[in-house]
Amino acid sequence: MINSKSYRFWTLLLISSLAVTTTQCDKDDKKTKQELITRVVVHLTGTAGSTFDKEFEAIDSDGDGVFNSIDPIVIPAGTVFNCDLHVYDDTKNPVEDVTKEIEKDNKEHLFVFKSFNSGLTISNLNTDDDGAPFGLTSIWTTTSAGVGTVQVTLIHEPSDKNATDPGGETDFDVSFGVTIQ
């Protein structure tokens, strides 16, 4: 039965199959930027005569959001260290240095340190452009030998940087085992 009715039907079928094929093949512009942190590096450099210079890493090697290895931090007692934090996304090629972006957005970020090792104190967090705490660099002071952990957290968009609960969302939260020798 070829008449105007079936014309409409076949045209519609053709249009919809075109719609199907073109939209189904159009995958390229969907690449959205993935915000991954796969490596956190704590770089400790000794001051005042100490030649200590080591990096301790927490690594998520397969990008599934779970740390596969966390280096134990082994540091000498009675020393003052400069601490520099670095953050990387290894899923990108070349490896993306997320630290630079965090530094650019320093007002929206806050590094929080909690020491559970009685021999370790962390202080002198550097400030952001507004003078509020930021923490990309800090001073780590060790006194006596002992074992404990230190928790390093990156908070994104805290509601109050100076409060005990700064609010915001945790971008990473990693606990390193600290052995002070």
Next chain:
Amino acid sequence: MLNSKAALVVFCSLCFLGLQAQDCHFALRGHVTELDNNEPLAYASVWIGEIQKSTLTDEKGYFEFSNLCEKTPYTVEIRHVECAHFTQIVALSENTLLEFHLPHNTILNEIVIIEKATPPPPTQAVETVEKADLDAAKGINLGETLKKLPGVSLLSSGSTVAKPVIQGLHSNRIALVNDGVLLQSQQWGSDHAPEIDPFSSETVKVVKGAAGLRYGVGAMAGAVVLEPAPLRTDKGLGGWLSVGGFSNGAAGVLSGSVDWRPRNTAFAMRLQSTAKRSGNLRAPDYWLGNTGALEADFSAILEWKKPRIQQQISGSQFNQTYGILRAAHTGSLTDLRLAIDSDVPRNNLDEFSYRIDRPRQKVQHNVLKYKALFRLSDIWKADFQYNFQYNKRQEFDRGRSSVIAHNKPQITFELWTNTLDFSLEHQPWRHWQGSVGVQGFQQLNYVSRGGFIPDYQSLGGSIWVTERYRRYPMPWEFEWGLRYDYRWSHVTTEGNLRDLDQNLAFGSISGNVGALYRINPNFTARLNTGYAWRPPHVNELFARGVHQGAGTYEQGNPLLEAEKAWNSNLTLNYDADQWQAQVSVYRNAVSNFIYLNQPRDSVVLTIRGPFPAYFYEQDDAVLRGVDASLSAQLWGPLWAEGRFSTLYGQRILSSEKGGERFDWLPLMPIDRYQYGLKWQFLSATKTRAASFVRINAQTSLRQWRIPKEGLTKAAPNTFTTLALDAAHTLLLRKSSLELGFQVQNLFNVKYREYLDFFRLYADSPGVNVGVRAKWIF
């Protein structure tokens, strides 16, 4: 209105002044035949307006109404396919058998109105949303239109995102059917609400029980079925325009629909559109920051109706952007603990705004449908339908400025589906009426890099048959149905740091057996038992990683098998003038029930800190419950209404000592009572809906049926909220204006719902005053 040639009108108006008390035990038997050839007209629908009752003629064209009063005029209306409808006024002085001869319509110059033959009543429990409830809630969202029905709850992520739960099951276990099209979207997501505009529908029903036979794979607990109004039959333009506003969220909604039949021909069309905007909602003590929403939808229907063939092309698009409560967007367990222990929501922007920031979701759903109905002969009818759906869902999360600078979403889900349906239906042959059909299915799912679920391509086929036995004057009706579905999928991920390339195939039979028994004209009993199934979805098999919106780490289980459910329900329905009641008892035994389980305090240490770890598991489960509703006329225009539902959902675990151990299923609906009074000062007529004022209370009990490992946060206490609503229709010269007023949570009660994921973070919205006006022209 045509007058019968054989006019047997016995109209005795003087008899009204009779001195005796009226005798109401008379029966009217009728015999309906075609005027031209005296062929009996089977399954013609017969309606008597004065008693608001209808029936169908049997195979030989006979019908009967009993308990009619003597000497009272009754307007008998008869409708049948291919005959114009026929009205005659009848009054009885004795038991009478009347002959009705219906002329067959000539088709050259007149519009032939092919009435939908009245479908036989289902043997399953079906709840229809009352027009008053539907009109009041259309401006909010689909979930709101359903939540008052007993046995239906809402699973929500905040107030804006609500999905229907039928007798404890939801998402992939129920079917959402909009104008004959089964919704294909990312419905596995607990924070993905159905992409349906309720304004495009006139009726909304919930079918409870195994609906897999009709709606295919997955409809294990039932279906939500939405139907648009039939297109205008008269020549010309007609339609409606609706405007509404709600105080909570300062929301506004505008919707309209226009039907056009250019000449008295077979062609008619409809254009319909809805636009909505709402800002932050308000809980009794604070604003819920970032809970605004924006929506724009439109739909079109083109229809050609000829006596032998009806064709319809329709299309629709649903667009919605909605904010997700910032306070609900937690990171790790540490953040979660802080949020749960906090009285006020953390990170909450406590102010009103229409702005929709991150985190937010944007979804678009497109449907294109072609449908054709062929009347092959007096007995056979063929039905063909093709539909194409494209669903695109984008999730925008908070992130570093470099990520959000280009306004790109963190994740995009795209789903393309093509479905082809063909069925043959036959009119009663030896008292059996039924249909047989086949379905072809193709689906492609693409998730951008960073996919929480993998990509897949699916192909499927189904074949089904259903038959119904009806024999007048037997009070029994039986039906049975059988269906086989096959699904094959090719699942892959690309670009992520894990590799997946797998083929899956699932196939199963499903079916239904049901019976309906008319105990007396007012009292019906229905029994239905059905078997339905569902293959595991890709998120249950392969999900891995942090589920951003939910603040959980989820891991799929690739060894999961298909779920199979035996769902039985018994429904008693009493329908009289002064009271109506319905009670439904059900038992749904689901083997291999898939659910997310958090083994005692299991936590995954992710980069963002510890997250509660949920694993997809499979156990046998049994869900049992009772749904009841009652409506009783207390005095004159005053009615009392009540509804009740309860559900006991358990999973069966084999214990170490052997034997079985039961535990409660997580996230099962609470027990709920609804009760209220309605003052209906004007009943509904053909031209006008009822006018009424109504006050309703709803008591939601604290859920005590908690899984042994406990809950992250204790279940909310029992609470009661009050709602007030009223409606009235003004009849204008050539149109009508329906006005509505409603107040939800009248006393601004502070509460949280058990099935609301956001109950961990914030209260539910407080008082909401809504007004609406619908101009029908």
